[in-house]
Amino acid sequence: MKPHHLHHLPTTVVTSTRRHYATKYTAKVTSTSPSGRSLSAEVTALPSSPYPTDTRGYPIPRRHVVCKATQILLNNNHNNNQSHPSASSPSPFLDLSDYLHSLSLPLTPTEASEILKSLNHPSLALSFFRLCPSISPNFQHDSLTYTRLFLILSNSPSVPDRSHLVRSILSEMDRSNTRGTISTVNILIGFFGNSEDLDLCISLIGKWKLSMSPYTYKCLLQAYLRSYDSGKAFGVYNEMRRRGHTLDIFAYNMLLDALAKDQKVEQAYKVFEDMKRKHCEPDEFTYTIMIRMNGKIGKADEALALFQEMLAKGFSPNLIAYNTMIQALAKGRMVDKAIFLFSKMVENDCRPNEFTYSVILNVLAAEGQLGRLDEVVEISKKYMNKLIYAYLVRAAEQIGPCK
Template sequence: MAAATSIPPDPTPPPRFPTHRTVADLPQHVHVLCEVLSTTPPHEMEARLTATGVQPEPETVQQVLKLSYNSPSAAAKFFRWAGMSRQHTGYSWNLMVDLLGKNCLFEPMWDAIRSMKQEGLLSLTTFVSVFENYAVARRFDEAFMTFDVMERYGIQPDIIAVNSLLSAICREENQTVKALEFFEKIKASIAPDADTFAILLEGWEKEGNTAKAKTTFGEMVIRVGWSSQDMFAYDAFLNTLVRGSQADEAFKFLQVMKGKNCLPGLRFFSNALDTFLKQNDPAHASAMWDIMVDSGLVPNLQMYNSMINLLTRNNFIDNAFQLLDSMVFYGAFPDSLTYNMVFECLIKNKKIPEVGKFFTEMVKNEWPPSCENFSAGIKILFDGDDPEMAIEMWKYMVKNNISPRDDSANAVLLGLCNMGRLSDLRRFAEKMIDERIIIYESTMTKAKNAFYKEGRSARELYDHILRKWKSSYT
């Protein structure tokens, strides 16, 4: 390989190749070659490689090159040595070109490309690698130059090449404007297709540039028309609008798309719901949900949970219940998160009868409340004069060994204390102490006040509980 002689030595000793643990699944002879490359001085490399007796079969060469990206000079010496005994495949050459490009050794990379041309092994894949490595290095003018000279190397610069270069640039942070610069220059000679616009629109989406997205989308519609096959482009465009707080604009375009039978897929609707959730915008989320369902798309569990989260967060409990009741008909079965979001909303809004009923439904469907919701539910039921359901919740926790339950236990004791049910308070407290449940000092203080109000005999009962409580910590 002519390129090998022009590669400068690595400025620092190359990192060692993967140890036996990381290459254990590779053939032994590949491991042997990697060890030679990682431990041999440059002037001894060729002799040491020959001494291994390993034949550089194409697959062997490819495996070694894939492990050599951090040591380009050693890889180049190995590549030249392997090429002395047999001709390299196009795939091996492409690996070498990519390896050199990723290490910003662009002059040797072009030496390799010229060698490939002489051997008739160049392909579009070679140039795609060059595009990507120039883009990563932010050397966009050289990427454009590469496109311009493709034809001299026998590769036709078609729309696939255009899209490959655009994609490489758009993957870089905040560089879609550079991709647009190339697009504007080339579109007169090579007609863009739907993929071209999808790449640009995804770039604007990533950068949140709504103005450029609208312009690009408008040109797309004029040049390639409407097609249900162009879903990724539509998704990217609408996502840009929604994330850019232009939901009303997105709805206008959605109506047009609906009329063209080109509504976006679940990817867009799922992303839009996540965005509305972050923006705490239940109105637009509900409108988007209706369009989605009316168009025949079936939401998944994650989307239901996002919507129910948004509704319960804003106390639209009736709407949340409607979704909960309908979701099973669409094959999305509620999970623990679904039930707990609704349950928490009922608690927050002090819907006392509904809290008890919904708890019964939760345990019936084998999705009990979270420990936090058990505690909050018990407290609100005591405050709302439904102590029996509160105690029912506590008994469920004990029976099913749900923990931690310290907060719930203290909620039970405080509830009984506030209601003046001292005999029940004593019974529950003693049992909780026996079960090593932590009763808070503040709870004991309130219990003391309740017992001491009832006279001497009640004080003695409290003192008995207190002694038992103290002994549980010794």
């Protein structure tokens, strides 16, 4: 841009301005009038990046560079794995180094991340990551390339000693004073599976001066659930509620299932009611979880109320839902209701399995009503065959005579 001379400007002129996006200018005062009421200034644009940029000034990966580099690595790696390795270069990275040194501009971290994304083997991706600083002039990894490598490793369960490898790469980040992003943390939370490592992930949020996103909370909650720590998962859930974040139905059901298995009834009901208040309608699996929990703690009436609520919402119970409710009734010694629900199950074309019959047999035996076994057989006669009948006879014999 050629210099322009501006005359008769007010004395309040600002000597540097910035457009809303990326183009920057500087202005140098060259002269002022004797009265000081006007001046002349020379305006020049700052040098633009030699790399292609988008409308906001961010660098765009050079696709031809990414494609060529990926082709060199994949082709040479494929040839070296064939029966005639001599047909290829001793190392794909020698060819890649020659190519990168032939470029007028060195490889950027954004381009390196795109190349990593295109490589089809984690060991090849790791080797490329390690060698980037030596095969491209003045190359330095940034959060983008580190995050990409973490994602590749998290999706590669066959990599030996992955946890140790990820921790060593985190140490490299620390030594190079590279700060990750919240996406880096999210990937690491999903990767690690125990509380000690999850504590490390949480510490990175403060160390890198990041803010937790709703997705970060969800990742952390699910990580604690996979570690069988429903207490810490519920703590994360409470923090989410305070910040106005919500879960999807999948995450809600994961949390509910963990709380129910640990018989944390009060906390489970809190989550269940929150679901309904926040317009995340419970599904059939949600109700099945709550019915099973109430059945296990001997609250058959509460379980039956939930089952009826599920029906009122238009859900058609499947085999698991029916079995769960029948088991809850059996635990509450409600024989008549258990058999009635069994009849409705058959009426609605839901085929009983061995578990269904075993639950009914056990409650009949416990209540001294094994004589009603013929009634059960009659109800399910359209599903009755020799195998099921033999099972019922054998099970009844094992239970023994009524007391």
